[in-house]
Amino acid sequence: MEKILDVKDLRVSFHTYAGEVQAVRGISFYLKKGETLAVVGESGCGKTVTSKSLMRLIPEPPGEIKKSSKILFDGKDISIMSERELRELRGSDISMIFQDPMTSLNPTMTIGKQISESLIIHRGMSKTEAMNEAIKMLDLVNIPDADKRAHQYPHEFSGGMRQRAMIAIALACNPKILIADEPTTALDVTIQAQIMDLISDLQEKLGTAVILVTHDLGIVADVADRIQVMYAGQIIEHGTTDEIFKNPQHPYTWALLQSVPRLETKNKGKLYSLRGTPPDLLKPPVGCSFAARCEHCMQICREEMPEVTTLSENHEVCCWLKHSMAPKVDIPVALRGDK
Template sequence: MKGDTAVSDKILEVSDLEYSFDTYAGEVHAIRGVSFYVNRSESLAIVGESGCGKSVTVQSIMKLIPTPPGRFKRGKIIYCGSDITDYDDRQMEKLRGKEMSMIFQDPMTSLNPTMRVGRQISEGIRKHEKISTGEALARSVELLKEVGISDPERNVMRYPHMFSGGMRQRAMIAIALACNPKILFADEPTTSLDVTTQAQILEMMNHLKREFEMAIVLITHNLGIVARFAERISVMYAGKIVESGSTDDIFYSPRHPYTWGLLNSVPAVGKKRTEKLSTIKGTPPDLFMPPAGCGFYDRCDYRMKVCKENDPPAREIGEGHFASCWLLDNRAPGVTPYVAKRHTIESSGKGVM
């Protein structure tokens, strides 16, 4: 099974993380007990609908959310064996960029439009390493070349608006890799790109992961793009991780109804034109007033009374494969499990077993 690594090889471990936002309308319970880990040189994908808490999870780990309105409630964050849960801004500044970096969703709003791309790349290098401006600029040229931007000597002097969308995304990756971080958070790095550029960016990130031996946490709403990229997947819904396991576990033997819905929603190659694209009915719960039971209750075709009243515990189905669903209880009625369709897997980039 992919992703099987010794416990001592964990580079990041998050336990029971809870994070809220205090607003005029009340408290938004954005993260409600999230736990996951990432191994060294491993790719983990956190998948779920928009608003489920994926971005907040990684931003709270890097402490990028202003306080207020953000508020850490509980949990533990262990990085390379050290507890960084209570690190202040000064302590986190030593980690951000050098130890852990982040690629944000929209490079056009993340890059500074008034600064040349080369200066933005070299800024992080000079902050963490004692080198001259000229040396930092030379490193910036090498990084642009590394991420696949042609004529880097010329493009390093250009402004972000002079780049195409794919080039801006590559520039963002160059900034994130400037100091060879041990872990890279990629927040929807391909959302605004065309399909061809998406594939190029993901392939490049995989190559850089192997070259720099870093771990990658990919945040996305699209299960279709992670099959070739990730070794493990965590499925997130309404501020919680409802299922996690190896990529094979999630694609071939998912056990949570929400995961079934996501997989059925992936556009499939070879599907007849008359077939409608599957959707998940309803809307996510209001996190101003999170439900006492399963967050997926109102949208689930297999819901039971216990689902509404009690939050299901995470159950281990196989080695490293967990799901939180009352259907896994021995007393639950039998349900036909999801069976991966051949064309669905192929369209997602997986070979058929």
């Protein structure tokens, strides 16, 4: 499949009173047409900063996308686009579902008007045409009584309904890329499953490529084609969903997988807990950023950045344990052969 997005050496910093926080540190990745790429990692690892950078939504200042960064969409570099070009891009070619729909939706406007806005701006529709299309979009995302709901305000919707409305707004102009930033946060498990099924169904119907940002590996197992694991502003492992779940190679990926509750776990069993805290990105470590928390840390891990090891066509890991001279370390027993 053809690459629709190609990110090269993305570096994003925030300038604070305490110094420069290096939130994203030289990551490179791509997205193909129609596929789903999951970006996973704990809070503060740079997932949301990365996703917002793709649409140039990082406030500058205090944020800064370094000049060495390249964000190529259909061959055009988003990082050097003018404000006018960005306005045409956002909502039309690339759309985003934000983490908290209640703070993302305008409380003073009806849901129908908020969907209509982008249709009027990007597709040149009249107000009547845009409202009719907005009702169709609400119906598409399985909101009952769409013609009535279109004239209601965000506070009249439940959490799950608001998230569906956000999806309708994001997909109104049939974008080529949909970025979903923690789309199931604060929703109960049943609604989470419904929202993820909805995104998958709409992706199949519209052919949209999806970047799914989440800290929950359990969510991505059935929807993602590829997964990239982020830690301390860097991608430390990347592979297909099968490779990440069945053959994880980085100790941090092991930790994420072991912390997910499993059906076969006994009632008195303890969940795995990762010790320590992420590094301070005001002063990033010289070596591997995970070294201080890693159970298999070696001296070289603290002194030098690990090399990228290619394990297969789609599977790469950034870890000294993959070096030919490193001691043999097996995948934890609980993870072998499981998904």
